[in-house]
Amino acid sequence: MDFRxxxxxxxxxxxxxxLAVAKATEDLGFDAFFRSDHFLAMGDGDGLPxxxxxxxxxxxxxxxxSRIKLGTLVTSATFRHPGLLAIQVAQVSQMSGGRAELGxxxxxxxxxxEAYGVPFPAKRFGLLEEQLEIITGLWGTPVGETYSFDGTHYTLTDSPALPKPVGSVPVIVGGNGPKxxxxxxxxxxxxxxxAFPELDALAPTFARVREACEAIGRDADELTxxxxxxxxxxxxxxxxxxRARAIGREPAELREHGIAGTVDEAVDTLGKIAEQGVERVYLQVMDLSDLDHLDLVAREVVSRS
Known part of the structure; x- marks a missing residue:
């Protein structure tokens, strides 16, 4: 299992x-550093600075x-035009030597x-569908050729489809929708x-994705x-x-919904989700000042999982 x-x-x-967390992520042997793509604090926090x-x-x-993968979980389709996002991610890919990933x-x-004046249409899934088509289309267009797209939400005409990322950029899609x-x-x-499922719901969720792959003739094992x-x-x-107190969460609730508790409990939970088909886990860290937490998990949990 990969640990991010x-x-x-x-x-x-x-x-x-x-930066401090990312460097600890790299030094301690984790696979990747990911971050959310949000602009406003949630809950009771003030979000300072x-x-x-x-x-x-x-x-x-x-x-x-120098080593870890870098990416978002996840960028919102409402935040950026897909043509510009394709350029941004390709540039980070070049700057990192091919380590960028796009959720x-x-x-x-x-x-x-509302807080930052970004349009938030009621129906957004169509935006996401077209963005995925455009971004992968731009990256996949051979150098010297152009890319065009005429959709409901976006139109691109004879784009040079540049720059190209280093190699292929992994694309992460997630959600709980059934179809x-x-x-x-x-x-x-x-x-x-x-993301943040009920721990016993992972296997059926993955099964729906596998069925969708089979429906279009794609090998379901190609996906992570x-x-x-x-x-x-x-x-x-x-x-x-x-640690639960420091992030304002109840110990019992954390045990029910996360990789939480003592080291032995965390290892046990990871084993159970692995049995449901999890190949990679993103460990959500809420107290970014507690680097000892990362060290403990790397030494005592990851090493046993």
Whole structure:
């Protein structure tokens, strides 16, 4: 199983905070550093000092790391025009030597759109479908040829389809929809992500994606099947409870919904989700100042999973 660190900077983080976590991610042997793409704090937090842009952050980290993959879970289709997003991600790919990955979703948080004047249409799945078609189409157009697209939401005419990323950029699609999301992942994704699911719901969710692949003649094993879960682990019960308190969560609730508890409990939960088909897990880290947490998980949990 691959282990990736996933952060939520909109809750309050500077670039330097994220850099420290990314460097720890690399030094401790995790596979990747991912971040959310949001512009407003959720819950009771004030979000100070304010949001950071996901792709600006990843561009900086591209030059300050050397091994880990870098990406979003997930960029909202409402935030950027697909032609410009294709350029941004391709540039981060070049800056990182081919380590950029793109998670793309329809968007859901209306309040952040209101706060920063970003349009938030009621129907967004069509935007996501066309963005995936355009971005992969631009990257896949041979150098020297042009790309055009005439859709309901976007029109591109004779684009030079430049720049190109280094190699192929993995595309992550996720969601809980029973039909449209699995079909979209089957057509465009290299990875399907089930974000914050009920722990016993992973196998049927993945089965729907596999069925969608089979329906279009794609080998379902071409996709990587992943999940994102809150991480809160302690070397003992007291340390776990203290970490839960620090992020404002109840220990019992964390145990029910995440990779949480003592080291032995975390290892046990990872084993159970692996049995359901999880090949990669994004460990959501909420306290970015607690680098000892990452060290504990790398040494005591990942090493046993």
């Amino acid at each position: 660190i996933f952060t939520e900077p909109q809750q309050g983080a500077t670039y330097d905070d994220l 304010g949001p950071t842009d996901a792709w600006l952050t990843l561009a900086g980290l591209a030059r300050e790391t 793309l979703g329809a968007g859901w948080f209306a309040r952040e759109h 449209r999301t699995p079909a979209l992942a089957a057509r465009h994704a290299t990875e399907f992500n089930a 099947y992943s999940t994102a879960l809150i991480m809160c682990v302690g070397a003992n019960e007291a340390e776990f409870v203290e």
